Amino acid sequence: MTPAINLLKKNRCDFKIHKYKHDPANTNYGLEAAQALGLNENQVYKTLLVELNPKELAVGIIPVNKSMSLKNVATALKTKSAIMANKDEAQKSTGYLLGGISPFAQKKILKTVLDESAMNFETIYVSGGRRGLDIEVKPSDIITLLNALNFEIAV
Numbered sequence: 001m002t003p004a005i006n007l008l009k010k011n012r013c014d015f016k017i018h019k020y021k022h023d024p025a026n027t028n029y030g031l032e033a034a035q036a037l038g039l040n041e042n043q044v045y046k047t048l049l050v051e052l053n054p055k056e057l058a059v060g061i062i063p064v065n066k067s068m069s070l071k072n073v074a075t076a077l078k079t080k081s082a083i084m085a086n087k088d089e090a091q092k093s094t095g096y097l098l099g100g101i102s103p104f105a106q107k108k109i110l111k112t113v114l115d116e117s118a119m120n121f122e123t124i125y126v127s128g129g130r131r132g133l134d135i136e137v138k139p140s141d142i143i144t145l146l147n148a149l150n151f152e153i154a155v
Contacts, residue, residue, distance in 0.1 A: 002129030003095070003105035008137065011145055015137045018125065022099075022132035029099035030064025033125065033134050041065040044125045044134070045118065047101045049085035049093065049110075052077060057085050057093050058111040061103050061118070061126065061142065066154035076113045076151035100130040103146060112148040114139060119150065 001009075008015045020036035022029075030046035033039075044064045049057050050073055058077055060068045074082040087098055095107035103112060103126055118124050118139035126142070128135040142148055 002102065002133065004102035004127070004129040004135060007105040007145070008135065008141075011141075013137065013141045013145070015135050015141075016123075017128060018134045018136060020132050020134075027099070029127075029131060033127075034064055037125070037134065039125060042117065043121050043123075045115070047103045047127055049090040049101070050082040051085045051089070052079045052082050052111075057089065057108075058082070058113070059103055059106075059146075059148075060113050060115070060153050061148070062115045062154040063117060066115075069153055069155045072151065072153045072155075073113055076149050076153060077111055096127075096129055097131065100127055100133070102127045102129040102135070103142060103148075104135075105129070112142075112146045113151050113153050114142050114146075114148045115154040116150050116152045117154060118142070 034041045034044040070082040125134045
């Protein structure tokens with residue numbers, strides 16, 4: 001079990017685990033998950049880290065087939081600007097490897113924004129905490145457990 005799965009169990013959330021064989025040559029982790037599991041790419045979400053101020057990180061959760069609007073993330077979090085976080089900082093802060101960063105049970109509690117498109121689905125898929133492992137979960141559980149904002153951040 002991963003910390004993400006343990007957190008969902010502890011909070012008695014309904015979720016399903018979906019495993020697939022990760023291809024080490026594939027670095028487009030989110031799209032790989034959608035394709036390997038035969039899922040709608042709009043329903044599979046990736047967890048990205050941004051830097052708001054020096055040393056202040058935040059999380060954006062968006063569909064794997066979209067890009068993140070850094071301007072919209074900054075607006076949602078009421079700050080001047082946001083830039084993509086350094087991958088080493090992202091891994092250090094979350095405790096997860098790139099391609100397996102789950103929004104759940106990160107080492108540090110970070111401000112989190114879930115793209116509003118997630119509300120179009122009863123469940124969405126996010127990383128379960130390692131490559132080759134996705135979790136199907138209700139968007140409302142993401143908002144509740146992570147105290148996440150719901151805002152249009154995907155473009």
